[in-house]
Amino acid sequence: MEMIKLTIDKKTVEVEKGTTILKAARKIGIDIPTLCHFEMCDMHIENKPGGCRICVVDVEGRKNLAPSCATEAQDGMVINTHNIRVLNARRTVLKLIISDHPFDCLVCSKSGNCELQNMATKFGIRDIPYQGEKSTYRKDTSPSIIRDIDKCIMCRRCEMMCNEVQTVGALSAVNRGFMSVVAPAFEMDLEKSPCTYCGQCVSVCPTGALTEVDHSNDVLRALSDKRKTVIVQTAPAVRAALGEEFGLEPGTSVTGKMAAALRRLGFDFVFDTDFAADLTIMEEGAELLDRLGKFLKGDENVKLPMLTSCCPGWVNFFEHNFPDLLDVPSTAKSPQQMFGAIAKTYFADKIGVDRKDLVVVSVMPCLAKKYECQRDEFKVNGNPDVDFSISTRELAHFIKQANIDFMELPDEDFDNPLGESTGASVIFGNTGGVIEAACRTAYELHTGKTLEKVDFHALRGMEGIRSATIDFDGLPLNIGIAHGLAHARTLLDEVRAGKSKYHAIEIMACPGGCIGGGGQPFHFGNSEILMKRAASIYNEDASKTIRKSHENPQIIKLYDEFLGKPLGHKSHELLHTHYFDKSDEVNIHHD
C-alpha cells in the first residue's frame, strides 16, 4: 500500500494513495464543510457527485480551487482550507444555492436539522445579492413522504440511497440545468412509483426537500377528544435513539423516560410494540418450525427459505419487485399490526371500549409504517387497527411542544397487559435481531430443551449480508441476514434462481435495521451513532430477566385467554396477512 504525505493547514498527514483531500483532512480533525458529499464509511455508503462546490480548498501551485471531495490527495501537496479565497468562494457558492431556495425556514419542518441552514449560519450569510428566477415544482405527498422539490439543492444523496443502497430506483435526477430535479420516472407521484417508503432518502436529505408526513396533530386531536381512549405502542428502536433529540449521548437508552413522557402527553395506556414483537416470534417461529418440519419430510408444497415480514419497506419492495415469490415471506403481520389487531379486539373487549372509540398510536423509527397502517387489509369496516404512526422525530417534537422536561422525567414502566416484553423483542430493532429472537424460541420449541446461551453472536454485526449456521440439537439451520434493500435483492435473486442455501432469512430495509430507520433522529452520516444505538439495544436485552418470547407471561396469558395456540384459527384471522402483486402499479398511468 503506497502512502503519501501532504500538508493541510500547516499540519502534515500521511494517507493511502487514492485518498481524497476531504478524507485526508478529516483524518487530522479538519472538517471541511460539504453539502452534497455524504458518507457512512462502515456501511460502504458514499455520495460524492462533486456538485455543491462548498468543499473547495486552495492547493498551492494550482490555478483554480479544488473540490476536496473529488480531488485525490497527491504527495507533497500543500493545502489551505480556510484562506480568504476559499471562504469567499464558499460564501458565493452558498449564496447562489440559497438564491434559488424558498426563504421559509420559520415554517419548514427541517428547520434546526437543515444542513443548508446550518451552513448559512456557519458562514454568516446576511444577504443574498443574487436575484433571479426561482424553481417552482409541485409538492408531492405520499402516505409517508413529502417531496418539496423547491428546497432541493441537487446534492443527489437521495438518488444514491434509492438506487445504490436500496436498488429501489424510484428516484433519479431528471431534466437539465436550471430545470433539473430529482423525481420518479415521468415525474409521476411518488405514490405511483416503486418507492417502498423506507425513508432513507429523507434520512440523508440535507434540506427540507424530503420530509415525512407528520401525524402528530392527528394524535393531539385524538388525545383532546374525551370520547376516545388513546393508547400508544413504541417500537424497540425508538428507545435507543429518542434521547439524541434531547442532547443525550447516542446509545443512551431512554425506555423509562419515554414511557413517562407518553403518560404525561395524555395517553390512556402506554404500551409497547415489544409485546407484539414477542407475539410475532410466537407466530413466525411456529410458522418456521411448521414449514421446516414439512420441508424435511419432503412436502413439495412447502417453500424454504422463510423470510421475515416485520419490515414494511421490505414488504413493499418484494410486492413490487418479486411478485413471483409472494409465498416465500412469513405470513405473520409486523409487530405494529399485530399490536393493533390485538389492541382492537382482546384489549378493547377487556376495557369494554368499542374499536371505533379506541385510537391506537404507534411510535416508530420508520416512515413505511405510516403507509403500512393505512393498508386496506389492516382495517375492519374502514377502521384501521393502527390509527396513526408517528416517527421518533415527531415524538420528540411532541414532547418538546408539551413543555415536558424530558431529562428530569423519572423512569416509569409500561402498562399491562400489552406492555410486558422480553429481551428477545427489544433486539427486533437491530439487524439480525428478529432472527435471533426467533432462534431462541424455535430452538426450545423444536428440541424441547432449554437454551442455555441465548446470545447468538454469529447473527450480530453490521455486514450487509451475513450468514450463520445454528445447531438445533443436531439439525443445522442455515440463517441468512440482509439489511439494506440492495443486499436483500441479492438474497432474493438467489431464492428466485433456486440457489438459496438458507432455511430462514431475515431482512430489514434500512442499513443497520430499524435503529437506522427513516424516522429516527438524523445521524448526518455518522455511522458510529448507529453502532451505539445497536449496542444500547443489546444491553437492554441483556438486562432483562426474561429473554425468550415464549416465556413472556402476558403472551402466555393472551394465548390461554384468547388466541388458543400459535397458527390457530384466531391467530390466522388476526395475526397473519397475505401479500399482493404490485409490480403493475409501477406502470405509467394515463388517466
Added chain:
Amino acid sequence: MDMISKSLTDNTPTKPIEKIVSKPVAAEIIQELENKSALYTYAAADKGKVKVKIKLSEDKIAKIHEICEAFNNEAGELINVLHQTQHTFGYLPAEVQEVIAHRLNVSTAHVYGVVTFYSYFTMTPKGRFPISICTGTACYVRGAEKVLEEFKKQLGINVGQTSADGKFSLSCLRCVGACGLAPVILVGEKVYGRVSPEGVKAILDNYTDK
C-alpha cells in the same frame, strides 16, 4: 469537396428527402397508446415469472427487445439503445422507456433521467420532417432569431411543437459545427446554410408528402 460541405454550401434545395422517420411507426404507436383496452404482457429480462403489462403491441415490444439485444442488454449501452429506438419509432414515449428499462435491468426513473437530460431525445413525436434552427452564438448574431420567427409564422407552431398534419416540427439546437455558414438550419439530417427569412418558404416547399 465532401458530401457534408457540399450540402452546406449548396443553398438551392435539392430533391426532397423522401422519408426521415418512417411515418407509420410513430402514428401506430400513438394509436396503440390511445387504445386503453389493449394491454400486452411480456416477460421482463432475468426476472423469473414476472410479467409486465404494457400498452404496446407485441411487434413493437419485440422490436425494442431486438434493439436491446443488439447491445447485449447492457445497462451501459442505454444511450445507444435510446438512439436506435428513437430512430426506429420517431420518439420515446413512456411505455417504450418502460420496456427498455426492464430489458436493460435499470430503473425506469433512470431511463427517464437520461431521456430528459439530452435534448436530442424526445417524448413527443416529431414531424416527419423535423426542423432544427441553430441558435448558437454565431448563428444567433447573424439572424437566426429572425429565421426562427419566419418558420414559426409559416408553420403556425412554436418551438417544441409539431404541425397539426404531423409534417413539420420545430426545435432549436446549439451549433452544428458549421458556424462559417451561419445562420444554419437542419431539416431532418440535411443542413442548410446562410438561411434568410426570405428563403424559408422555398425550403419548406421542398417537402411534400408523396
